[in-house]
Amino acid sequence: xSEIVMHxxxxxxxxxxxxxxxxxxxxxxxxxxxxxADARKVRRIAGGKVLAGFAGSTADAFTxxxxxEGKMAQFPNDLRRAAVELAKDWRTDKILRxxxxxxxxxxxxxxxLLSGNGDVIEPGEACVAIGSGGPYAYAAARAFLDGSTYTxxxxxxxxxxxxxxxxxxxxxxxxxxAIE
Numbered sequence: 369x370s371e372i373v374m375h376x377x378x379x380x381x382x383x384x385x386x387x388x389x390x391x392x393x394x395x396x397x398x399x400x401x402x403x404x405a406d407a408r409k410v411r412r413i414a415g416g417k418v419l420a421g422f423a424g425s426t427a428d429a430f431t432x433x434x435x436x437e438g439k440m441a442q443f444p445n446d447l448r449r450a451a452v453e454l455a456k457d458w459r460t461d462k463i464l465r466x467x468x469x470x471x472x473x474x475x476x477x478x479x480x481l482l483s484g485n486g487d488v489i490e491p492g493e494a495c496v497a498i499g500s501g502g503p504y505a506y507a508a509a510r511a512f513l514d515g516s517t518y519t520x521x522x523x524x525x526x527x528x529x530x531x532x533x534x535x536x537x538x539x540x541x542x543x544x545x546a547i548e
Contacts, residue, residue, distance in 0.1 A: 377409055378501030378531040378538040379421035381472045381479055382509050383494040384520040386475045387548050390419040390471035391524035393501070393532055396426065399407040402539075410543045417475055418447060419545050423499035432458070432469050447478045451488045459486035470498045476547055495523070501531030501538035502523030514530075521546045 379392040395402055410421040411433070411514050418440060423428035435457065435512035439450035451473055458464045464484075471482040481489040489496075495509035508527040512518050518526065525544055532540040 375501070376537045377423040377499035378497065378505050378528050378535060379409060379423055379472050380497040380500050380502070380505040380509055380524050380531075381419070381421065382513070382520045382521065382527070383479055383487075383525045384513065386392045386476075387520045387542060388419065388545055389520040389524040389546040390421050390472060390474060391521075391528045391542050391544040392421050392499075393528055393538045394543065395537060395539040397537055405539055406541050408543050411546050412545055412547075413437050414475075417445075417469070417547065419472075419474045419547060421472045421498070422469055423471075423502070425467070427472070428467035429469040431455065431474045432471055432479055433465075435464070436471065436473065436482075444527050447475045448474060448488075448490075451478075455482055455486050455488045458482070458484050464467060472496060474547070477499065482529055483545070492542075493529075497527070498515075501528070501535030504531040504534045518545060 381390040394406040396404035439454045443449040453546040497506035505527040512523040532538045
């Protein structure tokens with residue numbers, strides 16, 4: 369499978385001082401046209417204990433979110449196991465493996481990036497980002513973590529704002545969720 373390049377969103381997750389925040393922009397594009405400015409790409413699942421954010425094809429992302437919710441129901445309170453089980457299904461299932469999306473999932477103790485290549489990546493840093501604006505948000509989050517006293521929520525929001533100033537597929541209509 370070739371590398372998936374996501375256009376059309378920015379999702380960033382940040383951990384600091386026992387809190388995890390996830391933020392995403394609200395822009396949905398079709399080709400070079402903005403068709404929606406207030407989409408919610410970051411959601412609370414598993415009774416509000418887990419954050420999930422997605423980038424990529426909308427239908428594919430919602431399919432994966434639904435599948436992940438099923439894995440969380442199957443493995444409650446075990447984010448890592450649910451993430452690994454989804455990645456295995458995503459990689460091996462004939463239909464799922466064609467889905468073009470990426471996900472970030474987080475709870476009070478874990479943070480993971482999931483891809484259709486079978487990746488379940490726990491970042492080495494206290495932040496991770498996906499989507500077309502992901503590299504900009506990731507760089508901003510790392511700088512804020514290293515050089516500021518901002519909270520996880522402030523860093524997540526400011527990082528997506530910076531990405532929105534640079535990436536034409538990202539706007540400043542931000543959804544932010546946080547958990548402890």
